Amino acid sequence: xxxxxxxxxxxxKTRIKAALTGGVSLILCLMFVLFSQATNxxxxxxxxxxxxxxxxxxxxxxxxxxxxxxxMNILETLLNVDAKGAMIPGLAQxxxxxxxxxxxxxxxxxxxxxQDGSPLNATAVVSALRIAQGKHGVLKKAPIDEIRVxxxxxxxxxxxxxxxxxxxxxxxxxxxxxxxxxxxxxxTVTSLIGSGAYLLETFEPPHKLSxxxxxxxxxxxxxxxxxxxxxxxxxxSRILQAKSGEADIVYTLDAAMLEQLSTxxxxxxxxxxxxxxxxxxxxxxxxxxxAVEARQALSLAINRPTIAKQVLHVSEAAxxxxxxxxxxxxxxxxxxxxxxxxxxxxxxxxxxxQKDAQGWLVRDGERFxxxxxxxxxxxxxxxxxxxxxxxxxQLGVDLKVDITNSSMIPSGHAxxxxxxxxxxxxxxxxxxxxxxxxxxxxxxxxxxxxxxxxNKEVDQALERLTTQSNSExxxxxxxxxxxxxxxEKPVISIANYQQHNAVNTRVKGYQFDPFLRDYFINxxxxxxxxxxx
Amino acid sequence: MWTLIKHRxxxxxxxxxxxxxxxxxxxxxxxxxMAYRIAASRYGxxxxxxxxxxxxxxxxxxxxxxxQSYAHWLTDLVQFNxxxxxxxxxxxxxxxxxxxxxxxxxxxxxxxxxxxxxIAIGVLSAFRQGALDHGFLWLSTLLRSMPVFVIGLMLILIxxxxxxxxxxxxxxxxxxxxxxxxxxxxSLAAVSNRVVRNNTLKVIRAPFYQFAAIKGLSxxxxxxxxxxxxxxxxxxxxxxxxxxTVIEGIVMIESxxxxxxxxxxxxxxxxxxxxPVIQGCALMMGILFVLLNTCVDLLCHWIDPRGAQS
Numbered sequence: 093x094x095x096x097x098x099x100x101x102x103x104x105k106t107r108i109k110a111a112l113t114g115g116v117s118l119i120l121c122l123m124f125v126l127f128s129q130a131t132n133x134x135x136x137x138x139x140x141x142x143x144x145x146x147x148x149x150x151x152x153x154x155x156x157x158x159x160x161x162x163x164m165n166i167l168e169t170l171l172n173v174d175a176k177g178a179m180i181p182g183l184a185q186x187x188x189x190x191x192x193x194x195x196x197x198x199x200x201x202x203x204x205x206x207q208d209g210s211p212l213n214a215t216a217v218v219s220a221l222r223i224a225q226g227k228h229g230v231l232k233k234a235p236i237d238e239i240r241v242x243x244x245x246x247x248x249x250x251x252x253x254x255x256x257x258x259x260x261x262x263x264x265x266x267x268x269x270x271x272x273x274x275x276x277x278x279x280t281v282t283s284l285i286g287s288g289a290y291l292l293e294t295f296e297p298p299h300k301l302s303x304x305x306x307x308x309x310x311x312x313x314x315x316x317x318x319x320x321x322x323x324x325x326x327x328x329s330r331i332l333q334a335k336s337g338e339a340d341i342v343y344t345l346d347a348a349m350l351e352q353l354s355t356x357x358x359x360x361x362x363x364x365x366x367x368x369x370x371x372x373x374x375x376x377x378x379x380x381x382x383a384v385e386a387r388q389a390l391s392l393a394i395n396r397p398t399i400a401k402q403v404l405h406v407s408e409a410a411x412x413x414x415x416x417x418x419x420x421x422x423x424x425x426x427x428x429x430x431x432x433x434x435x436x437x438x439x440x441x442x443x444x445x446q447k448d449a450q451g452w453l454v455r456d457g458e459r460f461x462x463x464x465x466x467x468x469x470x471x472x473x474x475x476x477x478x479x480x481x482x483x484x485x486q487l488g489v490d491l492k493v494d495i496t497n498s499s500m501i502p503s504g505h506a507x508x509x510x511x512x513x514x515x516x517x518x519x520x521x522x523x524x525x526x527x528x529x530x531x532x533x534x535x536x537x538x539x540x541x542x543x544x545x546x547n548k549e550v551d552q553a554l555e556r557l558t559t560q561s562n563s564e565x566x567x568x569x570x571x572x573x574x575x576x577x578x579x580e581k582p583v584i585s586i587a588n589y590q591q592h593n594a595v596n597t598r599v600k601g602y603q604f605d606p607f608l609r610d611y612f613i614n615x616x617x618x619x620x621x622x623x624x625x
Numbered sequence: 626m627w628t629l630i631k632h633r634x635x636x637x638x639x640x641x642x643x644x645x646x647x648x649x650x651x652x653x654x655x656x657x658x659m660a661y662r663i664a665a666s667r668y669g670x671x672x673x674x675x676x677x678x679x680x681x682x683x684x685x686x687x688x689x690x691x692x693q694s695y696a697h698w699l700t701d702l703v704q705f706n707x708x709x710x711x712x713x714x715x716x717x718x719x720x721x722x723x724x725x726x727x728x729x730x731x732x733x734x735x736x737x738x739x740x741x742x743x744i745a746i747g748v749l750s751a752f753r754q755g756a757l758d759h760g761f762l763w764l765s766t767l768l769r770s771m772p773v774f775v776i777g778l779m780l781i782l783i784x785x786x787x788x789x790x791x792x793x794x795x796x797x798x799x800x801x802x803x804x805x806x807x808x809x810x811x812s813l814a815a816v817s818n819r820v821v822r823n824n825t826l827k828v829i830r831a832p833f834y835q836f837a838a839i840k841g842l843s844x845x846x847x848x849x850x851x852x853x854x855x856x857x858x859x860x861x862x863x864x865x866x867x868x869x870t871v872i873e874g875i876v877m878i879e880s881x882x883x884x885x886x887x888x889x890x891x892x893x894x895x896x897x898x899x900x901p902v903i904q905g906c907a908l909m910m911g912i913l914f915v916l917l918n919t920c921v922d923l924l925c926h927w928i929d930p931r932g933a934q935s
Contacts, residue, residue, distance in 0.1 A: 107927075119733050144794075148893070150713035156667050228668055228677050266672075280714075296723075297713065298893070299885045300795070322795050325880040325889070328778060333793045336786045469670060497896070498670055499661025499678075506675060518671040531674075539674045 135302065138620065139317040141599065141613060144324045144339040148298035152281040155227040158265035163611045164303050164321055165314070166207075167268035167286035170198055170217070170247075171259050173523035173607050177420065179259045183212060183269055183287060184247075187262075193254035193561060198247045198262070204310040206271035207291045214241040220269045221247070223279040229266030230522055233531075234258060254559040256566075260524035265609060289314045289614035299323045303613075314614035334359050334594035340618070341599060341611070345592040347405035359594050363406070364604045367520030368589040369414045370404075370476065372464075373501070373513040376537075376582055377544040380460055381511070385439045387581035391429065392436035393487040394480065400587050403475045409587040413578050415519065416588040418606060421570035422525065424578060436487055445488070453488035461490040466514040467498040476586065477514050502539035515540060516589065520607045529573060530554040537582065545582030629926070633919045637912060644911040645702060646695075648904050652895075653691055659898045660687050666712045666897035685711055698904065707908070708901035712894075717905035720890065725909055727796065728886035731878070732871045734802060735809030740864055742814040747821025751829065761818065768815035774877040777808035781881075794883040805882040809875060813867055820863045821856070828855045858929050865921030 143164075149157040154167060161167040170184040179187075184198040204212035221239045225231040238250040249258065261267060271285040284292045289311065290303035302320040305313075322339070324330040327346040333339035335356045345353075345361070353359050372390075374381050381387055396410035412429040415422035445453040445460060453460035464480065466473045474495050481491045491512075494500075504510030517540050519525045532541020534551045553569035560566070577583065595602045601616040660678040663685070668677055682688060701708055707717035750758040768776065784804060785793045795801050828834055829852065837851045838844070879889035887906050894902035 119730065119737070150710070150715070151667070156713075157669070159669070228664075228672070228680050233676065296797075296885070297715075298890075299883055300797070322883055324794055324883050329781065329794045329881050329883065332778075332781050332786055336789050336793050338785070338793050497657045497662060498665055498673070499657045499659075502661055502673065502675055502678065503658045521671045 135318045135320065138618070140302075141316045141319040141341070141616065141618060142333075142339045143319060143321045143341045143343070143611065144330050144333050145321065145343040146324060146327075146330070148323050149301070150297045152284050152295075153227070154268040154270065154281070155224065155229045155266045158268050159608065160301075160321070161284060161286070161292075162265045162268055162288075162609050164301070164319065165288040165290045165611065165613045166284055166292050166303055167265070167270065168288050169264065169268050169609075170262040173260070173263050173605075173609065175604075175606055176418065177520075177523050177607070179263065179523070182263065183217070184262070187259055189254075189258075189561070193256070193559070194251045196249045196251070196258055197242060198249070200245045200247070201310060202245065204287055205308050206273075206285055206287050207306055207308075208271050208273050208285045209308070210271050210273065212269070212287055213244050214247045215244075216272050217247050217269055219272055219275075221249075221267065223275060224267050226279060227266070230261040230264045230527070231267055233527075234261055254561075255527075256558060256561045257522065257524045257527045260522050261527070263523050263609070264521075290319060293318065305614075309614070312614050315617045316613060319613050331594070334596070337596055339594075340596040341602065342594040343591070345594055347590070347592055350405075350592060353594060358597050360597060361592060361594055362602070362604060363590050363592045364606060365416050365418055366518075366589050366591045366606050366608065367416050367419060367525070368516055368518045369411070369416070369585055370472075370514070370516050370587045370589065371414055372480075372584040372586065373505075373510070373515055373541070373543055374582060374584065375508070375511050375543045377508070378462075378511050380462065383443055384580050385443055387584065389436040389439040389487070390484065390489070391581055391584045392432045392439070393484055393489070394584065394586060395431040395483055396428070396586055397431070399476055399479050403472055403479060404587055404589075406587075406590050409590055411585050411588045413574065414517075414583060414585045415525075415574055419519070419525065421567040422574050424571070424574050433486060440487070447488050451485075451488055452490050459490055460488060461492070462511050463492045463494055464512040464514055465494045465496060465500055465504060465510060467501070468495055469498055470516050473514055473516060480514070505537075505539050505543055508544070510543060517541075523607055526554070526557045530558050533573065533577065533582070542577075542582035545580065547576050547580065550576045629922060630919070633915060633922075637915045640911040640915050641702070641908055644907045645698065645904050648907045649695055649698065649900065652898060652900050652903060653694075655898070657898075660685075662896070662898040663711050666893075666899065681711075698901075707905040710894075710899055710902050712897050712899045712902075717901045720902060721887065721905045721909050724885055724887040724890040724906070725913075727884060728875065728879075728888060729913075731802070731805055731809065731875065731884060731886060732868060734806045735813060735871060735875075736864060736868045738806055738810035739813035739817055739867070742810060743817035743821050744860075746814070746818040748825050750818070750822040751825035758822070761822075765815045765819055768811055771812075772877065773808055773812040773875075774881055776811055777805065777878055777881045780804050780808050794881070796882075796884055801882070801884075805875075805878050805884055808882075809871065809878055813871065817860070817863060817867060821860055824856045824859050825852070828852055831855075854928055858925050861924055861928070862921060865917055865924075868917055 147160060149160045151157055154161065158167060162169065169182050171187065172180045172182040174180050183201055183204060185201045186199040187196060189196045200212060200214065200217065206212055218239050218241050225236060235252040235255055236249060237252045240248050242248045269287060270281060274281050274283055274285040276282045289306055289309045291306050293302045293304040295301050300322050302318060305317050324333060327349060330342045331345055331349045331352055334342040335353060337358055350361055353361055374387055376382060396412065397407060400410035401407045413424055417423050440453060444455045448454045464477055466477045468474055477493045481493050484491050501510065501513045501515060519528060522528055532538035534554050537543045537545050550573050553572045557566055557569045593604065598619050599616055600619055603612040603615060658678065660682040661673060664677040664681045665673045709716055710720060746761050750761045781793050781804060784791045791803050792801055834847065834851055837847045842850065875886060876888035876892050878884065879886040891903065891906040894906065
C-alpha cells in the first residue's frame, strides 16, 4: 500500500525538488565543463581570422594530418613551392646536389628559433627528418642512404641513386621540421612545436584548433593575432558561414551553391585550378579493354563538357588529359578531343563489336559489359559514374556501377579484379609530379594510376626524369610521358578540378596555394569595417 | 524496485557483451580491406597506397585471426580498457568522453526544450479543441515531415544569416548550443506534443477526472491534483525513448552545426573501420540506453506504483 501521510507528501516533494535540482545541475555542470574548454577568451572577431574547411584532424603527426598544420602556419618544411610548382627557400635558404647528384646539401636559414625557444640547427633538422623517414610518407620511399649533419647550419642527404625530386619531397608536409622537444622517446609527436608564424593555442580534434601569432618568428611577422580553424562537414553550413560573415575564409565550396553568394557584398569568391583530376582507371589486360582502340572509343563516347557543366558546375573543367594547364611541360597544348559517338562506334566495329537488337555491343556472343568501381567520399563521383553509365549506353556498352569504399581500388588493382575505376586523383601531392607518375605509370602501373599498361618509352623517360636533372631533356620526357598517356589511354581523363573559396572583404592579402600546403595567414591582414557579425 | 535494478544490472552486462560482439562481427564482415580504410583515414586518401596499407597491417596486426582479435578485445574490456583508436592512436575513452559529453548535452537540452514546447502545445490543444488543435496538427505534421537537417538550415537562415544573432556552426559557447538545440527540439516536439495532447484528452475525458470537477474542484485544482500525474506516465515513457534515439540519431544535426557529438564520431569511425572507437561508442550508447530506460522505469514506477504492486 502507498503510504499516505503529511510526512510522506513532504518527502515526495523534497525528492521532486532534489531530482529537478540534480537534473538542472547536471546540465549546467556539463555546459560548464564543455564551455570552459572553449577557445581562449582573448580571441575576438577583430583579432581572429576564422577559417572553415572540410578536413578533419585527429593526430598531431605530420605524417598523418601535417597538411593542416603547414596550412595553419604552425609547421614549416625545408623547402617551399610557388604557385607554378617551382621550388623556393623554406627553412633551408639554399640547396644543391653534388656532381654525381647523389649528395644533397641544404643550408639552413640563420637565426631561426622553434616555438619553444630552441634554435633550429642541423642536428634538430636531421633528427626530425630521420623520424619522418621512419614513418609513412614521401621520405620513406626515397632512395636515401643517410641523413647527416655537415655542420651546425648544413645538412647532407646521401642517396643510393640520383633522385631529382628530392627537393620536392622536402616540401611535403610529412617532412615538416619539428623541435626535438616535440617528440617522445619513440619518435611520436606529443606536442606540436614547429618554427612557423603561429603557435598551436587550442587543439580539439577532430573539429577545431586555434593558433596564436609567434612573436619570435624568423620570417614575415604575422599581423593577425589569432586564427581559428573549424571543420565544417556540410557544404551547406560552410557556405552560410561565409555568407553570414562568421567565417573569414571558407575553403572548398560546392560549385552548385556559389550562386547563393552572389548577393553577399561582404564575400568574394576565388576559383582556382588545382592539380586534381577526375579520371577513369582501366584494366589494360581486361579482354575488352586490352586494345588501345577500345580505350580510345570509350574516351570518345564521354561527353565531358556536359559532365563538367551539369555535374561539376564548371564548364571549363572538362579535360581529356590528366595534367592541368598549370603543370608546365606535362600539359599538352592542343585542342580538346570532341565527343564523337560515331567515331567511337567505328573504332569498336573495327575490333569486331556489333550492336544486337537491344542496342548492346556484342562480340562472339559476349556483351560489352564492364563494372565501374567508385566510392562515395567525393559526392560528385557517384553522379559522374551514373552519367558515364548513361553515355556509354548510347555506345552500346553495358556499364554496371559499383559504389563501394575507396580501398577497393588499390586492393582491386593488387588482385587484378578491377575493371574500370572512377577516381579523383591529386597529382600535386608532391610538388614535382615525377615520383608520383613514376609510381603509377611505369612497369605496369600503380594503385591510383595505370593498370597492366606497359610502355617501355614511358618507363625509360620516367627513369631519366627521376635520376637526371637536365632540364631540356626533362621537358622532352615529360611531354613524351604525357603524350603516351593521352594517346594510349591507360587512364581516361574527364575533368580537372577547381577549388572555390570564399573570402570576406575584411581579409586583405589573401593568397591561394594550388598545392594546398599553405594558407599564408602571416601575409594576411584584417581590416576594420562594419560587417554582418 | 531492487529487483528491477538488479535485473537491469544483469541486462547491462549482457548489452555490453552483446553490442561489442555484434559490432565486432559486423565490422569484420564489411567489404573492403580494413588496412586501406584505416590508412585512408590516417594519412588522407591522396596518400594511400599499398605501402601505407602494409604499414597499418603490420602495426595493428590485422592479419591476426578473428578469434585472437576478439579475445584481445574481450580481455581489455574485462579490465575496463577500451583500447586506442586505430586511426588517431588516442585512447578511445578520451574520444568517446569528448563526443559523448557534447551529445548528451545537446540531447538533454533538446529533449528539455522539446518537452516544454510539447507539454504547452499538447495541453493547450487538448483543452482548446477546434481550429487551434487543427492548426497545431498541421504544424506538427509539417515539421515532422521535414528532415531535421532542413529545420536546422531554416533556423540558420533566419537566426544566423537574415538576423545574425547566433553562430552558424561550431561549439564552445552557449550561443553555439542554441540553434542545434532548437532544431532538435522542434523536430522532437512535433511528435511528442501529439502524445501529450492525446493523453491529456484521454485523462480529461475519464470519469475520475469529471468526478473531480463535479465534486467542486476548480479546473486548475482538478488538473494539478488529478491530471498531471495521470498524463505523466505515458509522456515520460515516450520522452525517455526519444532521448535515447536522439543521442544515437543526431548525426545530421551534428554534421550541419559542426557539433562534435558521438553520432557523427560513430559514423566517421564506421567509414574508417576504426573498430575500437566503434565498439567504444556502441558500448557507451548501449550502457546509456539501459541507464536511461532504468531511470524512466523508476520515474514511472515512482509516479504510478500500481504496476509494481500488481
